[in-house]
Amino acid sequence: MIKPKRCDVLIVGSLINNDVIIAEALSKLGISCIVARTTSCPKFESASLPIVLKFFSQTDIVTVKSTCEFARLIMSASAILTFGGTVTSFFGRLYPIVTFFPLPPILNVATGADLSEMALENTLRGWTYRRLLRKAQWNVIAAHPMMFDAVVSLRLNNFLFIRHPYAIADIEIRDGCSAKKDTDTAGSVVYLHPSNLDWGATDTGGHRRTFKRNDLFLKAFIRALAAGADVRCIILDRGPDRTIARQMINASGRADRFEWRNRVDSAGLVRLIRQADVVVDQFDVGGLGGIAIEAMGQAKAVMTFIDEQACSIYYDDMPPVINCKTEDQIFEQIMLHSDRNKIAALGQRAWEWVVSNHRKQSDVRELAVRIKLAGRGGWRLTPLASNGGR
Structure with missing residues (x-):
């Protein structure tokens, strides 16, 4: 088994290629990223994006075939960025106890119903997600009033207002x-x-x-x-x-x-x-x-x-x-x-x-600094030169 390479952040949760899009935005600022996907995720096709990847290489998209393989991948990362708490699902039946594991610092991006509905459920998956929300270093939430209501109900104070990066093409x-x-x-x-x-x-x-x-x-x-x-x-x-x-x-x-x-x-x-x-x-x-x-x-x-x-x-x-x-x-x-x-x-x-x-992704700079700080990697960013779209 090949030892995973070290990275500043492991990104999990494809969500219509948002994992790759945020990896591109963070890579531009010098944050080394690995994107993890399960075998059930569609294969990434660069043609499906309206932009060309210039800073993140799609060779750093890893398809995870087992819980053991994912655990090794996690331990190679200084921090985890997960969409909607997806990180727990990579552990299969062990998902309810994942938050008790010694994981790297977690930054969770709430995506909608995960926070406004699932987090409030009286179910095992609801309980697990509430634990992850509280364990996370930060939870990134969007400008949705129902997300704000959930934050109040759950009494969360570890949340951030950061606008998500999107792949926006030039339109003639x-x-x-x-x-x-x-x-x-x-x-x-x-x-x-x-x-x-x-x-x-x-x-x-x-x-x-x-x-x-x-x-x-x-x-x-x-x-x-x-x-x-x-x-x-x-x-x-x-x-x-x-x-x-x-x-x-x-x-x-x-x-x-x-x-x-x-x-x-x-x-x-x-x-x-x-x-x-x-x-x-x-x-x-x-x-x-x-x-x-x-x-x-x-x-x-x-x-x-x-x-x-x-x-x-x-x-x-x-x-x-x-x-x-x-x-x-x-x-x-x-x-x-x-x-x-x-x-x-x-x-x-x-x-x-x-x-x-x-x-323009001005908010991503703050997210990048928080990832560096969470992983105890200092706070200075070193933006990269374009790779020309490899």
Whole structure:
């Protein structure tokens, strides 16, 4: 067995390649990174990223085949960066006692329902995650009000507000319209609904606290069609309430304006976003999710709900999205956004905002210093020169 090489931080939790994206951002600052994935994770394909890796080498992505192999990998790292507590899952059936092991310092990145739901469950996995949250050196949380509520409920004080890095490509804008649009929709405004169809009708467990509330969007969209709006919707067949969603659409008599697609991988999602004018996310959580950031990074208008007070903790200015929460508000916004050129201009502003707040990655410098301090490696950073995209 080959001895793992030493590194400043071991990153675990693929989450649509966020492990590799944050490894690239940290590597640029001179933090040596290893990314660990299980055999069940999809093989990393560099073509699935909108950027070229210039500082992190994909040869440092390690596929872990056993608990013993992962344990050796952990002990070669000065710190661990884990998404949603994923580090415990690498230990299989031993996961409930992992937090009792002598692990390197842990920095945990909360991803959403892991903190707002799982951490509050009266289950073994909930108990395990609560132990990890308290054992962690720091927990990085996003600008979601329900995450803040969970922090209060759990009485956590080891948390950080750091904006996650995202891989945001350069987008060519022509005459106010994104050059990334793949198809001509003959004037119809195309909505893409890629998020889980989930409003608590089917998955009603007592642990549920966050929903997409996209039933409100479907009702509003059907109302807009009845009112004469020239719109159509590409909708992914995913989420616990997808069967009920089909029933709603079929009963409306306007099923011809909906195009169902199967679930897609990250590369497939990018292609779908390019076909849309507006990308629809959620109307309950109150914060930007990965789908919204991905769409804004492709210069697309996003329809979602943002809690302004929570957002102001992270950002100096509100993200330029179509911000709505109720069925009536969604209906009104669909009716107001009938001009595709104006929608494209909103997408351009969204791209500019997300580049300023998530591609420049000023917050990653603080995360890098905290990783160095946690691993007792001093605090000075030594940024690297580009490797040219190896």
